[in-house]
Every structure is written in structure tokens, then in C-alpha cells.
Amino acid sequence: MPSSLIAERFTELTSNVSSYDTGSIRDISAVAYKVVSGSKSQLAGFLEERIRGILAAIIHVDAELIEAVVPWSEYGVEPVHIRQLKDKILEEFAVEMDDREWVQSCTIASVAAHLLDEHPERLRAQSEVAAHDETIAQEEWDREQDHNVTSIEDVAFTLQVGREAMEVRVAFVVREISELIEGLQAFLQNKDVLERGYIGTIKPDKDTVSLSSAREANEEFVSQWIHEGRMEHLAEWWVKGIEIDWNLLYGDNNRASRISLPTYPFARERYWIPVIGKPIAPAAEVGIHPLLHKNTSDFMEQRFSSRFTGHEFFLSDHVVKKQKILPGVAYLEMARMAMLQSLGKLPDHQTVIRLKNVVWIRPISVEGEPAIVNIRLLPEEHGGIGYEIYSTPRGDTGTEFTVHSKGHAELVRPGTQVVLNIDELKKQYGEQSIPASRFYEVFNAMGMDYGAAHRGIEEAYKEEGSGQILAKLSIPSIVTSTLNEYVLHPSLMDSALQATIGFLMSSEGEGRIPDSVKPVMPFALQELDILGDCTPNMWAWIRSSDQYAAATIGKTQKLDIDLCDEEGRIRVRMRGFSTRVLEGESQASSQSNAIRQESYAQPPVGNIHLVPVWDAVLPDKGERLPQALARVLVVGGKENRSTIQQIYPQMQFIDITSQDTITGIAAQMEARGLIDHVIWMAPSEHSLEPTAGDEWIAGQESGVKPLFRTIKSLIRLGYSTRSLEWTVITFNTQSVHGSDTINPAHASILGL
Numbered sequence: 094m095p096s097s098l099i100a101e102r103f104t105e106l107t108s109n110v111s112s113y114d115t116g117s118i119r120d121i122s123a124v125a126y127k128v129v130s131g132s133k134s135q136l137a138g139f140l141e142e143r144i145r146g147i148l149a150a151i152i153h154v155d156a157e158l159i160e161a162v163v164p165w166s167e168y169g170v171e172p173v174h175i176r177q178l179k180d181k182i183l184e185e186f187a188v189e190m191d192d193r194e195w196v197q198s199c200t201i202a203s204v205a206a207h208l209l210d211e212h213p214e215r216l217r218a219q220s221e222v223a224a225h226d227e228t229i230a231q232e233e234w235d236r237e238q239d240h241n242v243t244s245i246e247d248v249a250f251t252l253q254v255g256r257e258a259m260e261v262r263v264a265f266v267v268r269e270i271s272e273l274i275e276g277l278q279a280f281l282q283n284k285d286v287l288e289r290g291y292i293g294t295i296k297p298d299k300d301t302v303s304l305s306s307a308r309e310a311n312e313e314f315v316s317q318w319i320h321e322g323r324m325e326h327l328a329e330w331w332v333k334g335i336e337i338d339w340n341l342l343y344g345d346n347n348r349a350s351r352i353s354l355p356t357y358p359f360a361r362e363r364y365w366i367p368v369i370g371k372p373i374a375p376a377a378e379v380g381i382h383p384l385l386h387k388n389t390s391d392f393m394e395q396r397f398s399s400r401f402t403g404h405e406f407f408l409s410d411h412v413v414k415k416q417k418i419l420p421g422v423a424y425l426e427m428a429r430m431a432m433l434q435s436l437g438k439l440p441d442h443q444t445v446i447r448l449k450n451v452v453w454i455r456p457i458s459v460e461g462e463p464a465i466v467n468i469r470l471l472p473e474e475h476g477g478i479g480y481e482i483y484s485t486p487r488g489d490t491g492t493e494f495t496v497h498s499k500g501h502a503e504l505v506r507p508g509t510q511v512v513l514n515i516d517e518l519k520k521q522y523g524e525q526s527i528p529a530s531r532f533y534e535v536f537n538a539m540g541m542d543y544g545a546a547h548r549g550i551e552e553a554y555k556e557e558g559s560g561q562i563l564a565k566l567s568i569p570s571i572v573t574s575t576l577n578e579y580v581l582h583p584s585l586m587d588s589a590l591q592a593t594i595g596f597l598m599s600s601e602g603e604g605r606i607p608d609s610v611k612p613v614m615p616f617a618l619q620e621l622d623i624l625g626d627c628t629p630n631m632w633a634w635i636r637s638s639d640q641y642a643a644a645t646i647g648k649t650q651k652l653d654i655d656l657c658d659e660e661g662r663i664r665v666r667m668r669g670f671s672t673r674v675l676e677g678e679s680q681a682s683s684q685s686n687a688i689r690q691e692s693y694a695q696p697p698v699g700n701i702h703l704v705p706v707w708d709a710v711l712p713d714k715g716e717r718l719p720q721a722l723a724r725v726l727v728v729g730g731k732e733n734r735s736t737i738q739q740i741y742p743q744m745q746f747i748d749i750t751s752q753d754t755i756t757g758i759a760a761q762m763e764a765r766g767l768i769d770h771v772i773w774m775a776p777s778e779h780s781l782e783p784t785a786g787d788e789w790i791a792g793q794e795s796g797v798k799p800l801f802r803t804i805k806s807l808i809r810l811g812y813s814t815r816s817l818e819w820t821v822i823t824f825n826t827q828s829v830h831g832s833d834t835i836n837p838a839h840a841s842i843l844g845l
Contacts, residue, residue, distance in 0.1 A: 140205035147181045148174075148201065161201040178204075188212040245270050250349035253339035260295045264328035289325070293332025315341050383578055384423055385430045385468070395470040397431050403459035406572055407583040410544025413612050419457040419466070420547075421615030422586035424498040426579055428480050429623055431468045432502045435478075444504050449477075451500035451618040457484065466497075477503045500618075507622055513661040515632055518563050522554035527598055535594055539612050546572045549588030553595050561636040564592035566656075568629050581665065582627040589633040589656055589665075590615065593672070611674045619651070619669025627665070628658040638669055719770035719818060726765055728803055730774030730822070737772070744772075749803065751794040759806035770818040771807070773800055775839040777824040796839040 141161045148165065149156035151174050159168060183189050188208060245267065265276040266289045276290050318326045319342055331337050343349055380386040384407075386399040401408060401419070408417040425448060432446055433439070439446075457464060464484060471479040482498040529550045536543055546569050553564040566588045568576055576582060594613075638653040656665040719725050725744035727737060734746060747761045762768065775796050800821070807817065825836040826843065 137202075137205050137209055140208060141201050143185065144178075144182070144201050144204055147185065148178055151177050151181070159201070161205070164200055175199075182208070186212075244349075244352075245273065246349045247352045248273070248354065250339070250343070251351045251354050253337075253342075255351050255354075258331075258336075262293050262295070262332040264291045264332050265289060266324045266328055291325075291328045291332045293334070295334040381434060382426075382430045383575070384427045385434070388434065389467070395431075395435055396467055397427075397434065397469075398465060398467045399427070400463050400465055401459050402463045406544075406546040406575070407587075408459055410546040411583075411587070412542040412544070413456075413614075414540050415542075416458040416460060418614075419459070419464075420583050420587045421453050421456075421498075422581060422590065423583050424453065424482050425451070425586070425618075425621060426581040426583065427466075427468050427482060428500060428502060429580060431470060431480065432478060435470055436504075440504070443506050445507055446623050447503050447505045448621040448623075449501045449503065449619070451498065451621065453498050453615045453617070455495060455497050456614055457497050467494075470502075473501070477501050505622070507624060507666075510624070511655075511663050513632070513634060513655065513657050513663065515563075515657070515659075515661050518634065519554055521559075522556045522561075522563055526552040526554050527595055528552055531598065532591060532594060535598070536591070541612050543591070545569055546584055547587055547591075549584050550592055553592055555595055555598070559636075560596075561634070562592055562595045564589065564595070564633040564635065566592075566631045566633055568627075573629070576627070576629060580623060580626045585627045585631055585656070586665070589631075589635075589654055590670070590672075592633055593635055593652060593654075593670075595635075613672040613674055616671045616673035617669070618667060618671075620667070622666040624666060625658075625662070625664040627656070630659050631664070632657050632659075632661075718820070719772075723769040723818070724767055725770045725772060726762065726768045727772045728774065729776065729799075730772070732777070733774065749799050751798060753799070753802065755802050755805045755809065758802055759809045762806055763810060768807075768812070768817065770820065771803075772820045772822065773803060775800075775821075775823045775826075775842060793838065793841060797841045797845055800842060800845060 145159050145161065146156050148154075148168075148170070149159055152168060152170060154168055159165075179189075182204075186208070188211070248270070263280055265273055267273045267276060272289075276288070279288070280290065280292075314330075315327065315337060318324070327337060327342075381388065381397070383405070384399060385397050387397065389398040390396050403409060403417050407420055407423055411418055411420050428448055428451075429446055457466060466482065466484050468480055468482045471481070473479050479501050480499065481496050483494045483496045485494045529548065529552060532550050532553070533543060533548060548569055549566045551565040551567055553562055555562050566585055568582065568584055572584055634655045634657070636653055638651040651669045651671050652667075654665075654667040654670055655663050656667075657663045719741065723741075725741045727734065727744055727746045728749060730737070731748070738744060745765045747758075747765065749758055749761070807813075821842060823839045823842055825834070826838075826840045828835050
């Protein structure tokens with residue numbers, strides 16, 4: 094049916110959904126243009142209603158609550174809202190408000206009056222065209238009814254196949270035009286119940302999804318209902334969002350034809366596509382977060398995965414040695430978001446996430462094929478969370494992977510917020526500053542090509558010999574729209590790290606950087622406190638954390654970095670940050686190239702002292718036994734049950750003693766149901782003293798004999814012909830080191 098009728102019936106929906114779109118079609122809300130051309134007061138009323146609706150959409154307030162003569166500051170209108178209102182008025186009416194300063198005491202009525210004074214003819218023409226179109230359409234319909242020349246079959250066919258189905262729908266099952274008119278009149282009178290009429294509102298991803306299975310059988314059902322004459326079923330389905338092939342109603346001998354019926358009114362407005370710069374490509378797959386696309390956890394580990402194409406701004410504008418390298422700060426934001434997603438939310442506003450002992454092992458590059466990057470979270474003994482960011486070669490089953498970064502995360506309460514006095518810091522460094530252009534000249538000479546999205550340094554201040562730098566940062570305009578998508582925004586965070594190169598410059602940015610200086614990459618970070626979101630304009634206060642006077646080429650220096658907003662409130666606090674030189678070509682990992690070992694530009698010469706260093710090596714991950722979903726029975730081991738239950742919460746326990754018979758043990762096991770895996774734990778309370786020989790012999794009564802009876806009980810229950818896994822645990826029966834004291838009481842279990 095014509096959308097104007099739907100708009101009148103559902104005024105609230107249409108005013109919110111489609112009235113203020115920036116396109117030219119006024120399909121649903123065209124009735125809002127029903128303005129009688131003539132007096133200026135009528136046109137002012139029309140403008141006030143339209144501006145009221147636009148403002149309501151901007152500040153998210155019901156339009157009915159906004160009065161035209163009340164200063165809009167009463168509704169919480171801020172300067173940013175006023176700028177949006179000016180833009181929307183330009184889109185809506187193709188007229189521009191002048192550049193006078195619209196103070197917050199303005200009203201909707203004053204804006205409408207101003208527009209009428211400045212553009213009276215243009216606005217009058219717009220309202221007259223819209224009202225005229227709808228009036229003419231209605232007159233044509235009335236004229237056809239007066240002559241009684243319209244076939245109900247032609248009307249139905251035209252509305253079914255010649256109109257775009259919209260979100261708000263009404264359908265009638267009628268035999269004559271008069272029945273249709275009665276139904277429409279009842280609909281316009283806001284009657285909730287329509288005789289042989291059906292009303293529906295399509296809710297994306299709800300009604301249509303719930304009926305997706307029915308849609309697959311659409312043609313079969315429609316044919317059956319048409320054959321049985323059950324038109325009400327077709328109407329009910331259609332208003333719920335199911336697509337109907339209406340041609341099935343008419344068959345091969347279709348005599349119905351499309352006729353001239355009122356169409357949707359269009360606004361006679363022209364819109365020009367604005368000329369804008371090259372847009373920044375968003376993340377290829379943005380699900381949870383631009384750096385954390387989806388949760389791929391399983392029973393083995395908590396894991397998130399991302400797919401990077403290289404078109405993302407944090408890759409395309411971060412090029413080292415002609416390779417697109419994922420910035421080190423992106424790993425920090427990935428870890429933060431993975432932690433937050435796993436927690437659900439922080440306990441309170443005073444609790445923050447702290448990352449500790451962060452190391453960057455190998456950079457990630459994206460060349461050609463997209464890169465799949467994963468982060469897994471690993472619970473630690475003392476309540477903290479470890480994390481690893483890793484990738485697997487393309488086509489690999491996951492048994493081999495390359496770790497790129499790792500660290501630890503925990504929740505802390507940082508205490509009183511520290512506010513830096515930016516003006517005082519600037520006074521310490523004097524008026525001379527290092528310009529941004531000098532920084533990026535140095536980076537280009539080092540083979541580090543930062544695009545526009547990663548040029549966030551405006552200027553930096555440095556006092557010679559102080560070992561400190563104060564850098565002014567701002568988010569590049571090309572990525573301003575992405576600010577709210579991150580807490581640790583890659584552009585601002587990376588710019589803070591870029592500013593550390595200032596230690597190699599004089600306070601005026603002068604001085605030649607030695608040719609031996611190579612590209613540097615993040616290496617380690619002792620601690621990072623995330624106290625708040627990055628803001629559009631920030632300051633980075635950088636200083637040595639171990640009291641060095643200045644950076645020295647070839648040495649590893651740890652730096653402390655505080656990022657604060659314009660008022661000096663610290664948002665991000667870094668402690669113990671260090672970098673490493675990227676020798677030779679970029680040692681980046683990609684999906685198509687294996688990791689190459691670091692090579693050195695020149696071989697070492699002279700006397701070299703090689704010192705052995707012990708380091709922890711993770712064993713290869715094997716298959717977990719028992720499986721996570723196995724039905725596990727634990728025999729004994731009371732003191733270790735809570736630990737085992739954390740891994741296998743569905744497991745069951747039984748206790749047996751030296752007095753229990755095979756029949757009694759079998760009865761206990763049978764009561765626990767089917768068993769996939771038995772964990773049998775020997776007692777651990779026997780003395781380790783060499784003089785406890787008699788006690789060792791007696792201890793076998795609670796060790797090897799109960800185990801033997803357990804085996805016999807399982808055989809009695811038929812497990813000799815079933816698949817059954819065993820884990821037998823003893824304590825101190827074998828020596829790992831030569832000095833270990835052993836407990837031989839249950840050593841005979843190994844023989845059994």
C-alpha cells in the first residue's frame with residue numbers, strides 16, 4: 094500500500110527511521126511535508142517541525158519533548174551538536190546557515206526564522222512541491238474511484254509486484270474495492286484490530302531470521318495455500334518479512350495488469366557528492382574490535398583471532414624496510430581487549446588493567462596473503478593472567494606456531510591520580526622545540542616510513558643533558574574518526590614511542606644522525622597501567638628510568654613514559670620500556686615466509702667471552718589426557734581433589750581403604766556410572782626417614798593392595814573388554830636428582 098498511509102499510521106517510527114536520512118527519497122516520511130503553501134507562518138511551522146526532528150535525532154531526545162521557543166541549552170545542546178545541526182540543515186534543505194556564532198541560547202524558532210529570512214523562495218518551493226505531489230497522487234486515486242474503472246485484481250497486482258516492500262507493512266484480504274477502502278479507513282483511524290487485515294513491523298535479524306527455514310520452503314507453502322484458498326496465511330507471512338512470489342497467485346493465464354496508482358512522493362532536491370581525500374581503509378574484519386576480530390576459544394584455551402589484510406591504517410602507514418609491520422603498541426591494545434572480553438567488565442571504575450613483563454620477540458608483517466594473528470590467555474598460579482600473541486603458518490594444523498609477543502596481565506587499583514603540570518615542564522626545557530618534520534626525516538633515513546596515520550608528533554621539547562623529552566601529540570586528522578574504537582590508539586601510542594628518537598637530536602633538532610643507526614623496534618616493557626582512553630591531543634613525558642644522562646647508541650636503555658591529556662591527567666603509564674636494533678632486513682613473520690634468524694651486519698671480531706645462560710623452554714604441547722569431556726573417576730587423593738577439579742569439574746571421587754573388598758569397590762564404581770578414565774592416587778603421608786622400614790611395609794596395605802582390588806573390580810564390571818584410560822600417581826617413589834630422598838612404601842605399584 095502507499096507509504097503515506099503507513100507513515101500516518103506509524104508516525105513515531107517513521108519520524109525516527111527515515112525522516113532525516115541524507116538521501117533524496119522521502120518515501121516513508123513524506124506526509125511530514127503536508128504544508129499548505131501560502132502564509133509565511135505556515136511555512137515557519139513546517140520548518141520548526143523539521144528542525145525539531147533533526148535536533149531530536151542528534152541529541153537522542155524524543156521530539157515531542159522539545160519546544161520551539163525554549164533555548165536549546167535546556168536540552169543539553171553543546172557546540173558539537175550545533176555543528177551537526179548546521180550540516181544536517183544543509184543536507185535536508187540544501188541551504189546553508191551563515192557563519193554567525195550560534196550561542197547556546199538559540200531556539201528552534203529563531204533558526205527557522207533566520208532560514209526563512211535568508212532563503213524564503215527556496216524553502217517555499219520545497220514544501221509546495223512535496224505537498225503538491227501528494228495531493229495530485231490522492232486526486233488521481235479519487236478520480237479513478239469515482240469512475241469505478243479500477244479492478245481490485247489490478248490494484249492488488251500493482252501493489253504486490255510494483256512497489257518496494259518496507260519495514261512497516263499492512264495487508265488486506267478483500268474481494269471488492271469497497272472492502273479495501275473500509276480496511277484502509279479503519280487503519281487510518283488507528284484501530285488495533287482490523288477485519289481481514291494484518292499489520293507487521295519487520296525487525297532485522299529477528300522475525301526474518303526466525304522464519305528463515307520457512308523461507309526456504311516458501312514456494313511449496315505458497316502453492317499449497319493458493320490451491321487451498323488460504324490467503325490469510327500469505328498475508329500473515331508477508332507482514333512478518335517473508336518474501337512472497339506473488340506471480341504464483343495468477344498462474345500462467347495472468348489477466349491482471351499493472352495500473353497507475355499513487356506513488357511515493359519524492360523531494361525535488363539535488364545532492365552533490367563532496368570531494369574528500371583518500372579514505373583510510375577500516376580493518377578488514379571488524380568484529381569485537383579492530384585489532385581483535387573474533388573469539389575462537391575452545392576447551393583447551395581462551396583464544397581470540399584476527400585477520401589482517403595489510404590495508405588497515407596501522408599496517409599500511411607503518412612500513413619498516415619496505416614491509417608493513419604491525420606496530421608494537423597494537424599488541425598492547427590486543428592484550429587489553431582480550432583481557433576485558435574475558436572478564437566481561439572491570440569490577441569498578443577504580444580498577445584498571447596492568448600489563449607486566451611484556452616482550453616483543455618477532456615482528457609481524459603482512460605481505461601478499463592476509464595474516465592470521467592469535468592471542469591466548471593462560472591462567473597463572475597467583476591469580477594473574479599470562480598471554481601470548483602468536484601466528485601459525487598458512488595451512489598448518491596449529492601444532493607449530495611462532496610467538497611474537499608475550500606478557501602478563503592483572504587487575505590493580507593504581508591509587509591517587511597524578512596530574513602533570515605541563516606548563517612547568519615546558520618552562521624547564523625552554524622555548525626551543527624539535528619540529529615534527531625533523532623526526533620523520535630521521536625515520537625516513539633509517540628506513541622507517543611512517544604514513545599520515547602514524548605521524549602524530551607535533552613538536553618536542555628537550556633540555557640538553559637532562560635525559561628527558563616532552564612531546565606534544567595529536568591524532569592525525571585522517572584517523573580522527575577511529576579514536577573512539579580504541580583505548581590505546583595505535584597512532585597516538587606509536588607516536589609516543591617515536592618521540593624517544595629525540596634523544597639522538599639536539600634541543601633544536603639539529604645534528605646529523607650517525608649512519609650506523611639502524612631501525613629500532615620495541616623490545617621489552619616492564620609495566621603498563623591503562624588509566625584511561627587516549628584523547629585527541631596528548632603529551633608524552635619521556636625520561637630515563639635508570640638515571641642515564643642520555644641515550645647511548647648501542648646500549649639498551651630503559652625509559653619511563655607517561656601519556657597525559659591536555660589538562661595533565663595521566664591516561665597511560667609505561668615503566669621500563671626498551672628497544673632493540675633491527676639488524677639487516679626486517680625479521681618479520683608473515684604467512685608466506687618462514688622466520689629467518691637474526692643476522693648481523695658485520696661478524697664479531699676480537700676476544701669474545703661466551704657465557705652460558707639458562708632460560709625456560711616450554712615443552713611441546715601434546716595431547717591432553719584425559720580429554721576435557723572425559724568421564725573421570727578419581728580414587729583416593731583427598732588432599733589434591735580441589736586442584737584436579739579445577740581442570741575436570743565433572744569428575745567423580747571414591748575413597749577406598751585396605752578393608753574394602755572387591756565387591757564393595759565395584760559397587761561404589763557402578764554407582765558412578767560409565768567411566769572413561771581412572772586417576773588412582775597413592776597415599777602420600779608416609780615417613781621419608783630411613784628408619785621407617787616397618788612403616789614402609791605396612792604402607793603397602795593402603796597402596797598396592799587397594800590398587801590391585803580396584804583393577805579386579807573394574808574387570809568384574811566388564812571393563813576388560815572396554816576402552817579405559819589410566820593415570821596412576823605416586824609420590825617420591827623415584828628420584829629425579831641424586832640427592833632426592835625417596836619413599837619406597839609404594840614403589841611396588843610401579844611393578845604392578
